[in-house]
Amino acid sequence: MLLLIPNVLDAATLARCSDLLDQADWTDGRVTAGSQAATVKNNLQLPEASPFAQQLRASVLEALSKNPAFFSAALPRRIYPLLFNRYGGEANSFGNHVDNAIRTHPASAQHVRTDLSFTLFLNDPADYDGGELIIEDGMGGRAVKLPAGHLILYPSYSVHRVEAVTRGTRLACFSWLESMVREPQQRELLYELDMSIVALRGEQGETDTTVRLTSCYHNLMRMWATV
Structure with missing residues (x-):
């Protein structure tokens, strides 16, 4: 099931996130990629321990906790600590890959089975060209490019990619979760x-x-x- 969940973040939270993202220092996105994904990943991420990432994470988690559609669809048992990425310039794409079945958080050593993945868009699609999230569903790829504050939830076993950003910058929050209901x-x-x-x-x-x-x-x- 692919599910679009609109308006996860309100305008005030989006503005606060935008300010934090503007101030943040970015690093090579391959730091969290598995062995296959690392060969096709070319983007930037916020370091997980960054104070900016911690503030962003708290804001997004608060919004997710208040969203009934997200809870109903995902039934989250564990959510891997949220990550934030940036596509643009020379670091602008992520080729076809499948998310690792198990994510282990390096700080806590907690394992999370990745039943579902999600991407929360953090800036307006008019800010950039390209950057579509393509999710293969057996009937051709579905292209997803959403307004700021909207989220797409999809199975972690799906082959997916992010098309090259050819103008501007694409900003997003993403993570994986283990559901209380596995099937x-x-x-x-x-x-x-x-x-x-x-x-x-x-x-x-x-x-x-x-x-x-x-x-x-x-x-x-x-x-x-x-x-």
Whole structure:
């Protein structure tokens, strides 16, 4: 499932992130790439321990924690500490690759199974040419280039790439997460059920039907979730 989640960041948070990104020092993005990805990765990243990265991470995590669509679709158990990248100039692309199945955070030694990946766009698409995130889905690649503050959530097993940026600079936050529900089909069923309950409750209020469906949702979570 590919899911676009709009307006994860509001205008004030985006402005604060933009100020921090303007002040930050960047390093070679290959520092977090696996052996295959490192051969095709050509971008810049903020060092994970950078104070700028820490402030950005806190702002984005706060926004994600308040976003019901993100939680419903991802059911996050663990999120790898958020990273921030920059494409432009000579460091401008990332060829076809698959994300590592397990990410191990060097500071904490905590392992995260990468069930889902996400990219949160941090500047306006008019600021740059190129830079599309291409996600292969078996029917040709889907090109994703979103407004600032919008997020795309997609399976980590997907082959994907970032096209070359030919003008300007592309800024984004990205990471991987381990879901409480490992199986993609089960996650998708739970998401569809949750969204249907929300819609039904909005149309009809709290009825016997919404209560029964909510009970089904939580009983399925009890069957499938690992916490």
